Each structure stands twice: as C-alpha cells, then as structure tokens.
Amino acid sequence: MSFIRFALKNLFAHKTRTILTMGSMTVAVAVLFTLVSFNRGYEKALKTQLQGMGIHMMVVPVGCPYEAASLILKGGKIPNYLPADVLDQVNAIPGIDVAAPAFMSGIVRPDEGRTDIFVGVDSATLRLKNWWKIDGRFPEKPNEVVLGSDVALIEQSHVGDQIYVPEKDATFDIVGVLEPTGNEDDGMFYIPLQTAQKLFTDTTIATAAGSVTDKLTGISIRLKDPDDAPVISAQLGKIRGAEVITMGELLGTMMTLMGAAKSLLLSIVLIIIVISALGVLNTVLMSVFERTKEIGVMRATGAAQAHIFGLIWLETLMLSLLGGLGGLGLALVGARLLESLVKKFLPLAPRGSVVALEPGSFILIVAFVIGIAVVAGFYPALRAARAKPIEALRSE
Numbered sequence: 001m002s003f004i005r006f007a008l009k010n011l012f013a014h015k016t017r018t019i020l021t022m023g024s025m026t027v028a029v030a031v032l033f034t035l036v037s038f039n040r041g042y043e044k045a046l047k048t049q050l051q052g053m054g055i056h057m058m059v060v061p062v063g064c065p066y067e068a069a070s071l072i073l074k075g076g077k078i079p080n081y082l083p084a085d086v087l088d089q090v091n092a093i094p095g096i097d098v099a100a101p102a103f104m105s106g107i108v109r110p111d112e113g114r115t116d117i118f119v120g121v122d123s124a125t126l127r128l129k130n131w132w133k134i135d136g137r138f139p140e141k142p143n144e145v146v147l148g149s150d151v152a153l154i155e156q157s158h159v160g161d162q163i164y165v166p167e168k169d170a171t172f173d174i175v176g177v178l179e180p181t182g183n184e185d186d187g188m189f190y191i192p193l194q195t196a197q198k199l200f201t202d203t204t205i206a207t208a209a210g211s212v213t214d215k216l217t218g219i220s221i222r223l224k225d226p227d228d229a230p231v232i233s234a235q236l237g238k239i240r241g242a243e244v245i246t247m248g249e250l251l252g253t254m255m256t257l258m259g260a261a262k263s264l265l266l267s268i269v270l271i272i273i274v275i276s277a278l279g280v281l282n283t284v285l286m287s288v289f290e291r292t293k294e295i296g297v298m299r300a301t302g303a304a305q306a307h308i309f310g311l312i313w314l315e316t317l318m319l320s321l322l323g324g325l326g327g328l329g330l331a332l333v334g335a336r337l338l339e340s341l342v343k344k345f346l347p348l349a350p351r352g353s354v355v356a357l358e359p360g361s362f363i364l365i366v367a368f369v370i371g372i373a374v375v376a377g378f379y380p381a382l383r384a385a386r387a388k389p390i391e392a393l394r395s396e
Contacts, residue, residue, distance in 0.1 A: 021283040022323040025372070028276040029327025029365055030334065032269050036361045037331070055128065056226055057246045059090060059219040059236055081201075081215030083241045090219055090239070095232050097224045100124035103193055104217045105200035107167050116151075118189045120196025128222055129185070135159060136176030139192050146176035146190040168199050273372070276323075280376040284316050288384045295384050309385035316377025317370070324369035328362070 061080035090099045103120035126138055136159040139146050147157060157163060161174045172191065180186055191199075197215065221236075223229060229246060236244045288295070295308060 017283055017286070018319065021279045021319060022326060024272075024276045024279045025320060025323025025369075026326035026330055028269070028272040029324045029369065030330040031272060032368060033328060033331040033361060033365050034334070035266070035269060036364060037358070040358060040361065055220045055247060056223045056229055057221050057233060057236070057244055059086065059221065059239070059242050059244055061217070062241055062243045080241075081217060082219065084214035086239055086242050087216065087219060090221065090236065093232060093235050095224055095228045096221055098124055098128045098220075098222045100128040100220045101193060101216045102218050102220065103196040103200065103215070105196065107165070114154075116189060117187065118191055118196055118200065120193040120200075121190050122193045125190075125220075128220055132181070132185075133179040134176040135179060136174075139175055139190060141173075142192055142195045143170070143172055144175045144192065145172035146178060147174060148178050148186040148188045148190070149180040150186040151189060152177045170199060273368070277372050277376045280316060280319055280372060281380065283319065284312065284377055284380040285383075287315070288312060288380045305385040309381045312381035312384045313373070313377045316381070317373040320369045320373035320376070324365060328365060 059082065061082050063080050087099065087101050090096065101122060101124065104117065106115045106117050108115050121139075123138070126132065134146060136146070145163065147155065152158070155163060157174055157177075159174055159177055162171055163174065164171050172189075178185060178190075201215070223232060233244050233246060236242065298308060
C-alpha cells in the first residue's frame with residue numbers, strides 16, 4: 001500500500017474529527033484568499049479609475065474634502081466654497097490645459113434609499129472629459145439637464161422627457177444622456193453651472209467677495225505636462241481660500257484608509273490561522289497517540305524513523321491541502337457575493353469587479369497551507385518517529 005493511500009486511510013479513520021479540522025482550514029483559506037484578492041483588486045481598480053478621470057489635480061475649498069463630500073452625499077450644506085475669482089487665478093497659471101469649474105450638491109431621497117447628485121458644469125467639462133459620448137447635447141439653457149447612464153435607467157427617462165425636482169420646485173428638460181463611462185460620472189445629474197449655484201445655495205449669504213451664488217465647490221484641472229504637477233501645485237497653493245489635491249495624494253489617502261481596515265482584517269485572519277494550525281496539530285497528535293501500537297509494529301518490522309516521520313508529515317500535509325482546496329473553492333464561489341456587500345461601504349468604490357484573481361494570490365495561499373502543514377506536523381511526526389518499538393507496544 002502506497003504512503004498516500006495509507007495516509008488517507010489513517011486520516012479518515014476518524015471522519016468527524018478530520019472533517020471538522022478541514023472545515024476550519026477551509027474557512028481560514030477562504031477568508032485569507034478573499035482578503036488578498038479584494039485588496040489587490042481594489043487598489044488596482046481605484047488607480048485605473050482615478051487615472052481614467054483625465055484629472056491631474058483639483059482645487060477645493062480650504063478644509064477637509066472628504067467631510068465636504070460626505071455632507072454633499074447626505075444632502076447637507078458644505079461650510080466653505082471657493083472664492084469667486086479663483087477660476088480666473090487658476091486659468092492665469094501657465095501649464096494648465098483645462099480648468100473645469102463645478103458646483104456639486106445632493107438631494108437625499110430616503111424613501112428610495114439614494115442621494116441624487118447634481119453637478120453644475122460648463123463647456124470646460126467637455127474639454128476635460130473629451131471621452132464623453134452624449135446621446136443628445138450638452139446642457140446650455142437654465143432648465144436643461146444631461147443624465148448619467150445609471151440615472152437614466154433609474155429615472156426611466158430619455159432625451160426629450162422632463163424631470164421634476166420637487167425639493168427645488170424645478171423642472172428640467174432632458175437634452176442628453178451620457179453613455180456608460182464605467183465610473184462615478186454615470187450616477188450624476190448635469191445641469192448648467194449658474195443654475196446649480198442658484199438652486200443649491202442660500203442666496204441670503206453674502207461675503208466680501210460677492211454673493212455665494214458666484215462660488216464653486218471645486219475646479220478640476222488637467223495639465224499640459226503632468227511632470228509640471230509639483231510646480232503648478234505650489235502656485236495653486238498660494239491662492240487664498242483654496243486647497244490643492246493631486247490625484248496621487250487622493251489615491252494615497254484612500255490607500256491609507258484601506259490599509260487601516262486591512263490591518264484589522266489581517267488581525268482577524270491571523271487569529272483564524274492560529275486556530276487552524278492548532279486544530280491540525282491536535283488532529284494529527286491525537287492520531288499519533290491512538291496509533292501507538294501500530295507505530296510500534298511498523299518500527300519493529302523494519303520501518304525507519306524517517307519513514308514514520310514522513311508518513312505523519314504526509315498526513316498533515318494532505319489534511320491541510322484538502323482544507324486549502326476547499327477554502328479556494330469557497331472563496332471563488334463567495335468572493336463576488338462578499339464583494340457586492342463590502343463595496344457599499346468603501347470610499348470611492350470603483351465600478352465593476354474589484355476582486356483580482358491573480359496567480360500571486362494562489363501562490364500565497366499554497367505557501368500558507370504548506371506552512372501550516374510544516375509547522376503543525378513537525379512535533380507529532382517527530383514524536384512518532386522517536387517512539388521506541390518495545391515501549392510503544394508495551395504502552396498498549
């Protein structure tokens with residue numbers, strides 16, 4: 001009987017204990033593989049999405065841009081706006097190819113479980129996002145709107161229809177529908193800049209720089225030469241009341257936030273790994289104790305210590321590999337479901353799948369499984385190999 005068949009027979013001599021141990025390994029491997037794949041896929045998808053935006057940097061009001069974004073998503077009023085003359089100062093800086101002003105605001109619809117994001121834009125947006133394809137035309141008149149592709153599906157509306165915004169008592173003519181872009185642009189309502197400024201600001205507020213209806217929530221910038229980003233960013237930083245965010249900084253911040261969450265998840269996985277290793281160790285060690293007489297007979301009939309050691313270690317490796325294969329299968333089946341749940345809570349969650357099933361992830365899992373087998377199987381194998389035939393037979 002070959003070593004492999006003999007090892008399998010020994011493993012399943014106690015089916016319940018073996019299956020429970022394999023189950024713990026399966027869960028550990030599934031969680032680890034899903035975490036690694038999700039982390040790599042999310043970072044890759046986020047980089048691709050940010051690079052595909054065609055934006056090298058943004059000028060925003062002084063303050064925390066993420067807090068402002070959160071307020072907009074909740075339909076609240078942001079505390080700061082860009083001064084009215086910032087756009088002119090930005091355009092005066094050499095090296096800037098396009099500077100597209102925007103005014104963004106949200107309307108919460110709790111009954112429908114969503115927030116409608118309205119973005120006030122002008123013709124500079126078309127030059128900035130020159131890959132846009134619009135079924136219809138860009139909004140020009142105050143009561144015109146272009147719908148993102150997702151919005152058009154939700155509203156069940158087409159070019160030529162009208163939408164009514166009861167919160168603002170405003171009716172818009174749909175003059176265009178944006179073809180799918182694969183990013184957040186698909187979920188926006190695009191209206192003329194001045195219309196957004198008038199509808200979504202408190203017209204009673206005034207500052208030394210003029211009415212708040214002249215203000216902006218951000219300016220997206222594309223450079224003629226991306227290598228000039230450090231110099232131009234320094235010049236933009238001198239504008240009063242403005243703060244500069246480069247896409248690299250934005251990505252870095254997002255990766256930092258994700259890294260904190262990943263550290264917590266890795267801690268959980270580490271606990272699972274320890275439990276799995278102890279489970280494998282316990283199963284194999286109990287098997288060694290129960291087979292003391294069998295091991296003694298094998299030693300007495302000529303089996304070398306290396307044979308006993310190899311057999312026990314082979315059993316440990318097979319137990320770990322079977323659990324690992326089960327974990328990979330569970331991860332492949334459940335990763336998409338987990339992804340759909342987790343993406344709802346991710347900042348700037350990219351569209352499309354963010355689970356990267358890369359060869360490196362499989363290699364890492366195989367190394368993890370073999371590592372558990374090596375560590376958990378060493379002591380039981382060594383104990384069995386050192387057993388003296390006479391003492392082993394006498395103990396029975």
